[in-house]
Amino acid sequence: VRRTLSRAFFARDTLSVARELLGKVLAVGPRAVRIVETEAYFGTDPASHSRRGPTPRCAIMFGPPRVAYVYFCYGMHHMLNFVTEPAGRAGAVLIRAAAPASGVLAPANGPGRLCKALGITLAHNGLSLAGPRLKVLDDGFTPAAVRRSRRVGIRVGVDKPWRFFVAGDPHVSPCPQNKESKPCRN
DNA sequence: AACAGGATGCAA
């Protein structure tokens, strides 16, 4: 059984949502993947777009949860985030990697490749995660083991252990942070 | 190891 994740699921603290999104299914039209790596960005964390308050680009992070926040990065990559926290508080979970589930052939490891494999563009920015084009589903699957580490690819806020991934999954980014990671309980 | 690619948002 596939159940759409509730708005209440996303309207919580970003770290809990990032952790619990592991193993969930992301469906983009006919394509589906299972999320295996996430990172949390919220509030005044210096690595978060929300750090200086709502700008035209990141204002969506301050709005209602269970919405896609997509931005264009380095001139060629799209990044997919899920908005978290109650409206009025800024938060989002960056979807960094996923395992192909159905209709996906290209690798979905790394946030840029994931968007490319799923066809995510700025046209998806602001869309509901419980709508006809985007869905986040719980099919009852629970990852055997979850680990947490520092985040990848940032130059500020590097000390925060706000990256979560499925232990041993081959689709997780092969970065140095994997070695220094620690087991993560619910 | 360096670099291109381009929009965003701030500092200067």
Next chain:
DNA sequence: TGCATCCTGTTT
């Protein structure tokens, strides 16, 4: 007007 930035593929 300049500069840094939540990336990846290509070239030194």
